[in-house]
């Protein structure tokens with residue numbers, strides 16, 4: 001699908017190579033394996049916002065990890081992503097995407113049409129509330145090794161079955177019509193989660 005290829009180009013997986021420059025540049029606390037961090041990297045790339053990336057490990061044994069007291073001041077839930085931008089500190093990938101959309105409207109990540117906007121939000125919600133939180137690493141750790149694969153597969157399969165039904169009505173080249181939106185930004189990292 002052309003849109004998916006486009007998103008991979010936008011993914012910022014090569015974000016580590018981004019140069020660190022002035023203080024006024026946004027700072028993204030991100031982890032390569034975090035699908036939520038990936039959403040924000042895609043949004044920043046689509047909107048052509050240059051930023052500094054702070055790789056934030058999810059392993060307590062590695063320095064610059066998310067479980068330090070220092071990072072707790074950045075994100076009280078000690079999750080990635082977090083974005084420092086315009087003198088503010090923002091957490092939660094969906095809230096960050098909306099902030100970017102409202103402060104830097106072009107290229108738009110939401111359609112103009114209210115029905116299409118609602119559909120984008122429905123898909124975002126389906127993925128970001130209905131799938132991703134149920135299969136993220138902190139939840140799977142609590143479920144335990146024996147049950148975690150079955151658990152993750154169950155919620156991912158259930159979510160994608162619902163999603164496919166929604167997309168059969170809404171999609172063109174992208175999730176809603178032919179233009180890239182927040183829905184596509186959330187879909188691609190979730191597909192990667194499902195495959196791994």
Ligand SMILES: O=C(O)/C=C/C(=O)CC(=O)CC(=O)O
Nearest residue numbers: 034035036079080092093136
């Ligand atoms: O910012 C969010 O929307 C949610 C973040 C998380 O749940 C942490 C995380 O990185 C989980 C993941 O993407 O694998």
